[in-house]
Amino acid sequence: MIHLHFTATDLTRVRFAASPLTETVASLRTLAAGRRGAHLHRPWIDRFAERAGRLRQRDLELLRALVRPEGYLPDFLVPPPGRRSSTFADALAQVAEADPAVVARELAHLAEHRVAQQGPGQERRRALLQELARRPDAGIGPVSEAIEAYHRVAIAPDWPRIEALLNDDIAYRLDALADGGVDRMMSNLHPLVTFADQTLTIIKYYDGHADCGGRGLLLVPCVFAWPDVLVRTAQPEPPTVSYSPRGLGGLWEERRAQDDSPLVGVLGQTRAALLAQLDLPMSTSQAATQMALSAPTLSVHLQALRAAGLLTSRRAGRQVLYSRTELGDRLLSEAGRRPGA
Template sequence: MPFRLHFGDDDLMRCRFAVSPLWETQEAVRTLRRPDRHGYHPHWLRRIREAAEGLDLAPLWLLMPRRGHSPDFLGPPPIGPAAVFEEEIAQVRAADPGAAREDLARALADTPGALESSRARVMLADPERAVRELADLLEAAWHALIEPEWPRLRALLEADVAFHSRRLAEVGLGALLPELDRRLSWDGRTLTVDWPGEHGRDLDGRGLVLMPSVFSWPDVISGFDPPWQPTLVYPARGLGGLWVRRGAEAGEALVRLLGRGRAAVLAALTDPASTTALAHRLDLAPSSVSAHLTVLRDAGLLTSRRYGHQVLYERTPLGMALVSGG
């Protein structure tokens, strides 16, 4: 049952990319409670364990149902292509209490048992206080969990935006959208997201924000009800090399496990790359690299995605763990 976004003529000209430190903060908090999201982030999880234990994140987790509505005002679409956290959290603090209460009530209704909790009753009874306390908690989470790693995260997200902006110029919006994730399809006027539930929205000239995310993986997220600009959040490319030291060569243990050629190919995939690019990077014949890639993919160490006429390969969480020794 899909999620559909219907484009008009004006919407096709009003799509933009954005990066949001506030969104990454919110999704990092969600990731702490989602083991299915841990695959690419074991090193980060180890580094922030003590800091996370010092935060009471329960009020935020109460508003993060596995399926259903999360409060839009806590992670609104970025106000610009290079938003900073201080600007975004100020927008959260400025939320209208009445609208925030409706937003909170929808999220709590989608979280099993949440409406019966004392925390939920306090939030709904005093939404102005709830906005203030939730913003304070998000700011504390930013400083503890994300800010120390933000240069690394921002570099990955901005590289994704640069890559897909070039693709947009080369192939156009209709061809780009299915390249962002295999769960997206385009029929010329409607973007369909393969997602549980049935929902449709006309963009009504607002266009669409396209936002890569590190911590939203493996989900594709779409939504934001009026007055927010419709937004599509997709997993950023290059996650397989995010926490791996750049330029690292295959260790001897990896060589013994996989063989020198396959170990070199796996280690060289610090970002998504084609067979030709890897062959040039490693000074190997493309046929040899292709054979290694096939074996590594069949073993679950790589995944492949088509971008236009190219097939790009990227490490899976298992492949990343082997390279990093994690």
């Protein structure tokens, strides 16, 4: 188990962030586990299998050596986001700026890690990691290129929906913090996580203690962390805990209004489809990407549905997020029960 010890100052410095890079790296672990070990993400795994031919095999081999099904995950691959919402490009720049000496040590540790190096191909992986560690840049260049190529194929097409789920979870946690403080916010973070006596305890395959030491704590919801919890304690950054967000079980479900649905006759095809899509809070740009429409066009539809009481909106940082109201849920549900819908 890992024990993260808080001071009073740390409790005032707990913050949240969503990270497309963390999702990208963690998804490699999901792929490594395979269909049998990752049934919750099977729809995504199947879609990735159809797109995998766009990637170079040498990039996949490199990434699979860096991210193993379990065990040690190099810290330089998952730098803590500086803001609540950051772009993939910003996060990848953090990887590119990592200290080669630190990266080389992490690669050497991974090459000899007992848990991470289980399974066939150990010698090939070890040789690849050691070769990277000997480079002047510790392999940061080819690693960054491989991650970027993989992200474009594996995560970018689904990022709007993933990001919507992450933002929804963060909003829920912040509401819990406002209602009951840190204790309530942490109370159902993850089955492997407990918080008591100013200590966050996380069940892992190894034992360890770390003092937050006034640095605070960064909480990063991550859909591909499931079913594990990812922990990063490298200084000088604050400790980072990546956990599965609420509602993960419905992430890959697709709810679409059928062409012959009674709802289409009332709202029109675009607005009916948009109402079905917004089971997760989304910004105009996120929903526009999902619907393959321009943001200005979609904004008109969002405002019409909101005026009808079918959507609600709230501000989250610089974004305005839209989601279905209870009335919208009922309307969609009733339309789905009708014959021919």
